[in-house]
Amino acid sequence: MxxxxxxxxxxxxxxxxxxxxxxxxxxxxxxxxxxxxxxxxxxxxxxxxxxxxxxxxxxxxxxxTVPMPFLDKPTIPTREWLRRELTAIARQLELDDVRAVSTTLANTALWDQNMDARRAQFAGILTDRLAAALDDAHARGEITLALTSRDAAAMTIGPMYYRSTIERAPIDSALIEAAISALGTWSTD
Amino acid sequence: MxxxxxxxxxxxxxxxxxxxxxxxxxxxxxxxxxxxxxxxxxxxxxxxxxxxxxxxxxxxxxxxTVPMPFLDKPTIPTREWLRRELTAIARQLELDDVRAVSTTLANTALWDQNMDARRAQFAGILTDRLAAALDDAHARGEITLALTSRDAAAMTIGPMYYRSTIERAPIDSALIEAAISALGTWSTD
DNA sequence: AATCCTATGAGACAACTTGACTCATAGTAC
DNA sequence: GTACTATGAGTCAAGTTGTCTCATAGGATT
Missing domain, CATH: 1.10.10.60 (Homeodomain-like)
Structure with missing residues (x-):
């Protein structure tokens, strides 16, 4: 054995x-x-x-072992998918263990190569998936992007992450909506 | 003595x-x-x-003792002031010691009351100053806000903080511009 | 059931770390 | 020159760290 x-x-x-x-x-x-x-x-x-x-x-x-927020396979319309996914991430960020893991990762990654590799992998997945979904939405004419699709993760998750870890206050849906609108002009507006 | x-x-x-x-x-x-x-x-x-x-x-x-990014006294037009201040914060976030202090603060504050007090003070100053500047800009008719003025810090500093500490990539001016536009409709557009 | 393999807990151990204390020395004020 | 006190070096007991040994018992195989 x-x-x-x-x-x-x-x-x-x-x-x-x-x-x-x-x-x-x-x-x-x-x-x-x-x-x-x-x-x-x-x-x-x-x-x-x-x-x-x-x-x-x-x-x-x-x-x-702590389940971290990721992004599910995109569905159409992208805007609805995005609203759903960002709301899910917002809920996850309210959990103590998700905050503990993400801030520990961000902090220790500055000095520890193994931690930095985990951070890079985690960040990469979010950035890639969001960029791919938005590129697709753009190709379908659902959105006119106001920024590079690879800036979308920072633009949407960034405010929630800051609210949750620096301001330590609840994430309201207004913040999520503002982030979604900030990505560009949605054809359904 | x-x-x-x-x-x-x-x-x-x-x-x-x-x-x-x-x-x-x-x-x-x-x-x-x-x-x-x-x-x-x-x-x-x-x-x-x-x-x-x-x-x-x-x-x-x-x-x-590490000089942290803050917001200078607002000048008019608010949009120019904001662009200037956010660019300054972006530059600060590129510095190793600012990243070290802010991520250590966010992380240790989760378990340490003294650290949490520092975090709250730091976050509060940024949120308050930005909210005050935007309320003033709104009163002067310079902007129609797309969100509560107290969401402005998360909406603008959040993306830069995320880019700098989670994605660990440079903050481009497009991200700053997108964040500024996300706050609402500027009368100078 | 009997046998073998091996992960485990308990304990022993030296090396190191931690925090407290002592004292002679030297920097500073007057 | 005198008085004061922060300091470095050193000592010390208590606790921590990482390693090793060994008897025991859990689990597979027959």
Whole structure:
């Protein structure tokens, strides 16, 4: 039997990941230490070291277990799809764990290459999908773009992210509507 | 002689604050420890403990020494003032230390009350000043607002902050222009 | 059931870190 | 010159970190 299929191994692994995620959520990334994770997970300290010799790798994997906001496959009309997706992201940003993961990512990525790779991947997906959806909407004549389609993520998610992490206030639908209008002139206006 | 005027005291204090700021910038908030700061500042370890018994307070004060983007007194026309100020903020966000301070603030504020107070103060100033400037522009008939004036900070600074800290890409003037247009209909259009 | 394999918890361990304290020295005011 | 006090260097106990060892027990295979 190889480690990866041993139920004892998998049980410990899950317990450790859950404990790490809880600690991140409750007390921040600095709380994700081998000792604290072991206590919270109810496993031996040595077990945590065996699974993740580096606490930082554990933090990264624990962060990856938090469901982050993404964009579903675009539907038509794009404007409705966009309204729906941005509202979903807004709701996600109200969750403590999503805020914890995104701000930890943005912060630690400045000094840590592994974190930066995760940040880049995350940001890239959002920017790409939104750009593709808008390019398509433009090709169909649904919108006349006021900016490059690759600026759309910053223009729409940016205000919500700022509202949620810097102003720490709820995201109202007016902000979402304003962001959607800011992308260009919609033919359905 | 009281401590606060003793040149020896002030010299140590400055050296410690500078070292802490450098460490934050180069290696992140976790690098701001008594030992590392003492080494970098060229002072004894005990001196750092005497000045700041809590490393976190030192981090907060060191962060406060980094010049953060604010908004100058509004001039007329508001649109020109806004373009100028947002461009200034965009330039500031390209600086490593501004990114380090703002993302550290957003992240640590989630678990630390003192940091959260700083975050709230910082966010409040930007939101208030921008709202006041836009209310004034509206009263003068320079703009018909597409959103509440208190949403303006999120709508304009948000995209730049997201671009700079999540997408980690340069802020182009098209993004700034789009944000300005998103605020409403300018009478000078 | 019996056997083998291996992940685990408990514990021991040295190396290092942390925060507190002491004291001789030297920078500064008067 | 004298008095004051911030400082660096050093000491110290308590706690933390990462590694290793070993008996145990969970789980697969027969």
């Amino acid at each position: 190889t480690s990866e299929t041993d139920p004892r191994f998998l049980r410990s692994r899950e317990a450790i990941l859950n404990a790490a995620r809880e600690l991140l959520l409750e007390s921040g990334p600095t709380a994700v230490t081998h000792v604290q994770v072991a206590e919270r997970a109810g496993v031996g300290r040595a077990t945590v070291y065996r699974h993740w010799p580096q606490a930082e790798s554990l933090l990264i994997e624990a962060m990856a | 009281t401590s606060e005027t003793d040149p020896r005291f002030l010299r140590s204090r400055e050296a410690i604050l500078n070292a802490a700021r450098e460490l934050l910038l180069e290696s992140g908030p976790t690098a701001v420890t008594h030992v590392q700061v003492a080494e970098r500042a060229g002072v004894g370890r005990a001196t750092v403990y005497r000045h700041w018994p809590q490393a976190e307070s030192l981090l907060i004060e060191a962060m406060a």
